[in-house]
Amino acid sequence: MNTAAMLEVKGVAKAFGANRVLEGVSFEVGQGEIVGLLGPNGSGKSTLLNIASGFLDPDVGDIRLAGKPIAGMRTHALVQAGMTRTFQLPIMPQKMSVLEVAMAAATENHGLFSTVFRTAADRAAERSSRERAISLLDELLLTPVAHLPASAISGGQKKLLGIVCALMAKPRLLMLDEPTAGVHPNLRRDIVTVLQRLNAKGMTLVIVEHDMHFIREVCNRCIVLDQGEIVASCRPDELASNKRVVEAYLGASVAGGRP
Incomplete structure (x- = not known):
């Protein structure tokens, strides 16, 4: 160490x-x-x-x-x-999925869910964030609930999702x-x-x-x-x-x- x-x-x-x-x-x-x-x-x-x-x-x-x-x-x-x-x-937000919450925590996603004035760089950042979020959700055993509302998962799973969100910033x-x-x-x-x-x-x-x-x-x-x-x-x-x-x-x- x-x-x-x-x-x-x-x-x-x-x-x-x-x-x-x-x-x-x-x-x-x-x-x-x-x-x-x-x-x-x-x-x-x-x-x-x-x-x-x-x-x-x-x-x-x-x-x-x-x-x-x-x-x-x-x-x-x-x-x-x-x-x-x-x-x-x-x-956790009521209307966002577990995957969306994880993606929103990425520091490079300033306009992740905006549909106007999106640049190629924005789309590339979203793809990168999605890939990282999917990988972290898998690592923290949350893949089975990735598309469920984040507010609907168990308390323990919310804590795991909180760790995922913290890790999205590397x-x-x-x-x-x-x-x-x-x-x-x-x-x-x-x-x-x-x-x-x-x-x-x-x-x-x-x-x-x-x-x-x-x-x-x-x-x-x-x-x-x-x-x-x-x-x-x-x-x-x-x-x-x-x-x-x-x-x-x-x-x-x-x-x-x-x-």
Whole structure:
């Protein structure tokens, strides 16, 4: 694994009024790592994910993607820079098929569904996007539902489609927000396999997740937040022996080795 920093977070702080959510958070994610971002409710992990992915501005601090400053950069610019993300509860359009949603996520498709003033370049971009979308839907096991309304597929399939949409932009860094929450066990195994395969191809992943079995199975390293501060950065198998992590997040049952 190449350990050059793909993501650098330095001294990031965020407050909402008198509520200080993040307190000078600093960490790095190496190129090719799969890092789990953990913490109890209210620890600041969702705020940190939203700041890193351009949905919130930090009050102070620096964020870099492959050495390039990105703090305060808008989401579309972050996508172009090589970072995309998924959402915990993806909302899909009512009148678009799974394939159409995937195609619409391609960064080169600015006028995908327009029927006027289409150039040869537009048509070529659409063909390229369709081919990539079909390939990704197949890779993420969504080919059987490709022509169904995106709003009609299962919650787990919507999460897989969210990953497809994020991958359409060909990111170097993919951030995922609880990709297995509420997902059927069979689809959960599929998501694990997909993420491991993406990482094997060189993609860097940062995953917000509560499922400790998933974290142990997928992640190389965990960063644990509590009350807006990092209390641990360690391998998943070291979590249960870390007193600060146990006190902040895991609880006695997990510390004792039970799921």
